[in-house]
Amino acid sequence: xxxxxSSRPNQAELHGRDVRRLRHGKFLIGVATTVHYLVxxxxxxxxxxxxxxxxxxxxxEFLTSYPAEGMTQxxxxxxLRGSILLMVGTxxxxxxxxxxxxxxxxxYAGDGRMARxxxxxIATLAGTPSIIFGLFGLAIFVLKLKLGTSLLAGWFTLALFxxxxxxxxxxxALRAVPESIEDGAIALGLSRWxxxxxxxxxxxxxxxxxxxxxxxxxxxxxxxxxxxxAAIYYSTEKLSLGWETLKKPVANLxxxxxxxxxxxxxxxxxxxxxxxxxxxxxxxxxxxxAIVIRTRARKKAGW
Amino acid sequence: MRSGPTNFMKKGRVIDWIMERLVAFCGVAIGLMVVxxxxxxxxxxxxxxxxxxxxxxxxxxQPVSAPRSEAVEMDPNASILTSHMDGMDGLDDKESIPMPxxxxxxxxxxxxxxxxxxxxxxxxxxxxxxxDNWQSWHDAGGQRKFLLFAFATPEHQDKxxxxxxxxxxxxxxxxxxxxxxxxxxxAPVGIDAPAVDIDLRARPRGEIELPVFxxxxxxxxxxxxxxxxxxxxxxxxxxxxxxxxxxxTEWAPTTQYPRYGLMPLLLSTVIITILAILFAIGPxxxxxxxxxxxxxxxxxxxxxxxxxxLASIPTVVLGYFGLMIVAPGLxxxxxxxxxxxSGRSLLTAAVVMAVLIIPTIASIAEDGLRNIPRSLRDGxxxxxxxxxxxxxxxxxxxxxxxxxAALLLGFARAIGETMIxxxxxxxxxxxxxxxxxxxxxxxxxxxxxxxxxxxxxFEQPHYGHLFLIGLVLFAITIVCNLLGQRLARRAAWRx
Numbered sequence: 074x075x076x077x078x079s080s081r082p083n084q085a086e087l088h089g090r091d092v093r094r095l096r097h098g099k100f101l102i103g104v105a106t107t108v109h110y111l112v113x114x115x116x117x118x119x120x121x122x123x124x125x126x127x128x129x130x131x132x133x134e135f136l137t138s139y140p141a142e143g144m145t146q147x148x149x150x151x152x153l154r155g156s157i158l159l160m161v162g163t164x165x166x167x168x169x170x171x172x173x174x175x176x177x178x179x180x181y182a183g184d185g186r187m188a189r190x191x192x193x194x195i196a197t198l199a200g201t202p203s204i205i206f207g208l209f210g211l212a213i214f215v216l217k218l219k220l221g222t223s224l225l226a227g228w229f230t231l232a233l234f235x236x237x238x239x240x241x242x243x244x245x246a247l248r249a250v251p252e253s254i255e256d257g258a259i260a261l262g263l264s265r266w267x268x269x270x271x272x273x274x275x276x277x278x279x280x281x282x283x284x285x286x287x288x289x290x291x292x293x294x295x296x297x298x299x300x301x302x303a304a305i306y307y308s309t310e311k312l313s314l315g316w317e318t319l320k321k322p323v324a325n326l327x328x329x330x331x332x333x334x335x336x337x338x339x340x341x342x343x344x345x346x347x348x349x350x351x352x353x354x355x356x357x358x359x360x361x362x363a364i365v366i367r368t369r370a371r372k373k374a375g376w
Numbered sequence: 377m378r379s380g381p382t383n384f385m386k387k388g389r390v391i392d393w394i395m396e397r398l399v400a401f402c403g404v405a406i407g408l409m410v411v412x413x414x415x416x417x418x419x420x421x422x423x424x425x426x427x428x429x430x431x432x433x434x435x436x437x438q439p440v441s442a443p444r445s446e447a448v449e450m451d452p453n454a455s456i457l458t459s460h461m462d463g464m465d466g467l468d469d470k471e472s473i474p475m476p477x478x479x480x481x482x483x484x485x486x487x488x489x490x491x492x493x494x495x496x497x498x499x500x501x502x503x504x505x506x507x508d509n510w511q512s513w514h515d516a517g518g519q520r521k522f523l524l525f526a527f528a529t530p531e532h533q534d535k536x537x538x539x540x541x542x543x544x545x546x547x548x549x550x551x552x553x554x555x556x557x558x559x560x561x562x563a564p565v566g567i568d569a570p571a572v573d574i575d576l577r578a579r580p581r582g583e584i585e586l587p588v589f590x591x592x593x594x595x596x597x598x599x600x601x602x603x604x605x606x607x608x609x610x611x612x613x614x615x616x617x618x619x620x621x622x623x624x625t626e627w628a629p630t631t632q633y634p635r636y637g638l639m640p641l642l643l644s645t646v647i648i649t650i651l652a653i654l655f656a657i658g659p660x661x662x663x664x665x666x667x668x669x670x671x672x673x674x675x676x677x678x679x680x681x682x683x684x685x686l687a688s689i690p691t692v693v694l695g696y697f698g699l700m701i702v703a704p705g706l707x708x709x710x711x712x713x714x715x716x717x718s719g720r721s722l723l724t725a726a727v728v729m730a731v732l733i734i735p736t737i738a739s740i741a742e743d744g745l746r747n748i749p750r751s752l753r754d755g756x757x758x759x760x761x762x763x764x765x766x767x768x769x770x771x772x773x774x775x776x777x778x779x780x781a782a783l784l785l786g787f788a789r790a791i792g793e794t795m796i797x798x799x800x801x802x803x804x805x806x807x808x809x810x811x812x813x814x815x816x817x818x819x820x821x822x823x824x825x826x827x828x829x830x831x832x833x834f835e836q837p838h839y840g841h842l843f844l845i846g847l848v849l850f851a852i853t854i855v856c857n858l859l860g861q862r863l864a865r866r867a868a869w870r871x
Contacts, residue, residue, distance in 0.1 A: 098764035102670050109666035112659050112734060113679060116686040119731070122701060123693065170402055177403030181396060191407030197857040198410045200785060201850065202792020204822045208829070208846040209413050212420040216834060233409070240406055264388035266395040287688070294690030297794040297822070301829050327795075330692040334699075334799050335827070342700070349693045360688050364681055 120353070127350025130343045136351065144333070144340050149348055155323035156355060159227055159303065160293040166232035167239050167289060172281065174236065175243025180269055198237040204297040206234040211301040222322040227303020231292045242284025246277040279370030286363040294356045296327035304328035306336075326352040410854070417847050423840030424636070425618045432547025432633055433556070433576060433605065436540050437526045527564075527591040527600030537588050539603070541574075542581035547633050555608045562602040564589040569601070622844060627805040627819075629828065629838045636841040638821070638848065640807040645820035647808055648726045648797060649790040653783060655730035656737055660786070661779065663734070664741035669767060680742075687735035695799035698728035703800065716815040720802035723814050728800055729790050737786040744778020744864065745771065781863035788856035791822075792849055798823035821845050 134148060141147030178195070182188035210230030220226040250273050258272040259265075274281070292298070305322035306329070330348055333340045340348075526539065541558060560572035567587050574582070591597045624637030663683065667676055703719025710716065710723065748771050756766035772779075802817025805824065819827075825842050832839045 094762045094765065098762040101764045101767065105662045105666040105670060108659050108662040109671075109679070112663050112686075112738075113682050115731070116682055119689070119697060120685070123697060126700075170406065173399050173402035174406040177399040181399055182403060191404060193858060193861055194407050194410045196861055197854050198406075198413075200788050200857040200860075201410070201413075201853055202788075202794070202822060204792060204794045204825055205413070205417070205846055205850050205853075208420075208825060208843060209417060211829065212843070213416060236406060237409070240403075264392045266392045267388050269395075291688060291690075294688075294692070296690075296692050297826055300826050327690055327692045330696060331795060331798070331826075334696075335830075345696060346700075349696050352690050353693050356688055356690055357685065360685075364684075368677070 120357075123346070123350050123353055126346040127353075130347025131350060135347055144344075146344075149326070149329065149344070149351060151324040152326045152329045152348070153351060153355070155325035156293050156327070156352070158224060158318075158323055159231060159299065159325055160289055162224065162228035163231040163235055163292055164285070164289045166228055167235040168285060170232070170236050171239025171243055171285060171288075174240035175247060175281070176269060176274075178240060178244040179247035180265075180273075195237045195240055199241055201237075202297070203234055203292075203295045204300075206230055207298040207301050209233070210298060215302055221320065222301070222303060222305070223320050224303055224323050225319045227299045227323065230298045230302045231289075231295075234295070234298050235288045235292045238288045239285050242288065243277075243281050246280025246284060247273055249280060250276045279367050283363040283367040287360055290356045290359045293325075294327055294352060296331040299325065299328055300331065304332070306332040326355065414847070414850060414854075417843055417850060421840050421843035421847055423835050424622075424837055424844045425615050425840065432544040433541055434544055435524065435558075435605070437537055524603040524605060525597060525600050526586070526589070526603065527597050528588045530590055530592055532588060532590055534588055536585050538583050538585050540583040541576070544633070555606075557604075557606045557608075559604045559606060560601065561604045564600055572603070622841070625807050627824070629841065634838065636837070636844075638845060640805050641819055641821045641824050641845070642848070644722060644801070644808050644818040645791055645797070645822070647813075648722055648729060648801070648818075648820060649787055651723070651726035651814075652729035652733055652790050653737075653786060655727060656734045656786065657783065660734045660737035660782070661741055663738040664745055664782075665767070667738070668742045668745035669763070669771070683735050683738055686731070687739070691732065691793060691795040692799075694728060694732060695795045698724060698796065698800045702728055710815065714812070714815045717817065718802065720800050720817060721815045722801060722808060722818045725797045725800040725818075725820075728796050729793060732793065732796060733786040733790050736789045737782045740782035740785055740864065741775075741779050744775045744782065747778065748774050777863040777866045781860040784856050784860035784863065788853045788860065791856075792853055794822040794826045798826055803827070821849050825849075 136148060136153060137150050138148035139150055174195070178188070178192060182191065207230065210226060210233065214220050214226040214229050215222055220229075247269075254272060254276060255268060258268040263271065296304075303322055303325075305324050326348060330345065330352070333345065333348075526537070528534075528537065556576035558572065558574045558576055560569065563569035567589055569586055570584075572584060572586075574584075586601065589600050591600055618636075621636050622638050624635065625639045626635040626637040627640055628635040667680060667683075671679060699720070703724050706721075706724050706727065707716055707719040711719065752770055752774055753766065756770040761769065797820040801819055801823065803819050803823075804817040805819045806813070806816065808814075808816075808818055825845055828838070829842055832842065
């Protein structure tokens with residue numbers, strides 16, 4: 074942004090009015106910079122506080138043992154396990170639909186009136202509060218399809234929440250692939266789908282996967298959708314992976330915090346901070362990996 | 377070598393054909409999902425309209441000669457509560473409750489309830505026998521009719537008695553979705569009684585005088601006057617009454633006569649959201665400005681993800697952070713000055729909500745600023761504008777739609793936020809009136825759905841009303857999102 078403020082003209086040649094103008098500009102730059110760094114500092118302070126308060130609670134034992142004494146002691150393994158289960162299933166359900174929807178928007182839909190309407194409606198759904206998905210999941214999966222409060226209902230609900238966002242990120246990633254690559258593939262005689270599948274998608278893969286992972290981890294950190302569809306507060310059952318597991322509700326981190334609040338001060342502060350930190354790290358570490366991979370891939374691709 | 381490429385191409389064409397349809401199907405299905413979801417939520421909210429509205433009337437039979445002041449027991453709680461308590465106690469073991477005999481009911485005109493079994497009047501409920509007292513009738517599990525028996529004991533001296541009715545203190549007959557009628561369906565043999573058929577909605581309180589019938593034995597109680605309190609749903613007006621109730625100012629869904637007034641919740645949510653935007657607008661826009669205009673390219677690569685990190689912290693964690701750090705902090709500063717009762721209040725929720733939406737607004741605003749075409753910046757520079765002048769006079773006006781879009785999408789994000797308001801607002805569904813409401817406990821729409829859905833009876837009026845709330849929230853976010861997208865698109869320069 075090489076406007077006058079940063080091009081450093083010779084001060085001696087400037088009139089007083091121009092000096093004032095420049096000083097004025099510096100002032101805005103100063104304010105914006107300060108405020109921006111305040112926001113950054115606030116973010117870091119927020120994350121730092123949770124780290125500092127939560128770290129003393131976290132140990133291998135805390136993460137892998139069951140709660141004891143009515144949640145006042147012990148660890149959070151069932152909740153962590155439940156969150157991982159929810160995330161994996163959501164990922165598996167979101168991937169195909171998100172991918173296909175994104176491919177359609179980017180490559181097939183064109184820019185007609187219908188495509189624009191559908192794109193707007195997908196973007197609207199992507200901005201819909203998660204509690205709405207919780208309500209919908211409750212009505213249709215839990216009650217109408219009689220799945221009950223179960224892992225399966227939770228997967229479907231979280232997948233519904235994630236799919237529109239993944240569709241949009243996939244579309245973005247595919248659009249970012251340079252046209253020359255697509256043209257080259259077509260010139261080589263590949264069919265439309267072969268072009269997309271063999272050429273476009275591999276180049277867009279980092280972007281697609283980052284979008285998917287970011288969305289699904291965000292979904293796994295959301296309490297409202299699973300509040301009424303999949304969650305249970307107190308779970309000390311041993312894990313037995315089987316069809317039965319799908320029919321059972323699962324304990325999980327965000328719900329543990331939400332319900333812990335509702336129950337009012339049963340869970341000691343130390344465990345709450347530990348759970349907060351675990352949930353935050355659960356989401357943030359996966360996010361960070363995804364972001365780093367995307368940045369690397371972008372640099373490598375050179376576009 | 378013969379047909380390799382051809383086969384490859386043939387196969388390609390078949391896959392093309394299949395995939396084109398599959399992909400289009402997926403895309404269109406996802407695109408239509410918002411319509412489907414809205415429709416299904418609307419369908420599910422039908423339970424709000426199918427409510428069994430309580431009768432909510434109190435009825436008393438009194439001898440005419442008795443002094444009114446004594447007979448008319450106007451304190452509703454005293455009589456209702458005792459009779460209800462009796463009923464509760466007796467539920468498990470009805471046999472142990474002694475039924476008052478005529479001898480015990482000395483010289484009074486009396487009301488009792490009963491039910492109609494196969495044409496015979498039977499099962500007078502001794503627990504509901506009323507002595508000179510107002511007796512309250514309200515809907516019991518969908519039962520549409522109550523029979524009332526009126527009779528006097530042999531010692532009774534008066535020639536006539538008065539049947540009096542009025543709505544319960546908390547009951548608004550006008551809002552009832554039922555037609556409520558009080559009818560005389562059987563007069564005692566030998567007594568010439570006028571026909572009684574009263575529309576209780578048109579005449580919510582009143583009295584009628586009738587000749588006394590004296591029951592000489594316990595059996596003759598059932599030969600007395602038999603009234604019917606009838607409640608029949610009124611077709612279309614049920615919708616009107618429900619909606620009218622929905623836009624009132626009291627949310628009390630679990631009381632005897634439930635109130636489903638959305639207004640306190642909606643208003644609180646809107647105030648929290650607007651406050652949050654006011655708090656967030658400065659930091660968010662300046663951050664966007666810095667990132668798009670002033671930040672060195674290298675640094676930007678690092679700074680933007682940090683802001684995005686803020687957006688990816690789960691809201692439950694933000695809520696707890698607010699509860700344990702922000703709430704005590706506010707309590708110690710603002711709380712002292714304004715007499716805050718606890719750290720949890722509308723203001724606390726708004727402050728933490730601002731933290732939540734700063735990255736949302738900043739990110740969209742930054743995109744909008746960066747989308748301003750090079751030519752505009754070059755033009756500004758060529759005219760000799762300093763960076764501030766260029767930003768103020770060229771870039772910000774050009775990006776204005778994008779900035780509005782950022783605010784709108786931030787609004788949509790905040791208004792549907794559940795956990796932050798749940799944890800930080802305090803949870804009292806009160807109408808936010810006056811400045812004091814800012815530091816008082818409150819409750820929003822999304823968190824109400826989250827809090828109450830856990831304890832609600834499925835497919836009942838309360839459940840239906842929570843879906844109605846969801847529908848309102850959904851509608852608001854749809855409008856905000858569509859408007860925001862339109863503005864963002866208008867701002868997206870294609871140079």
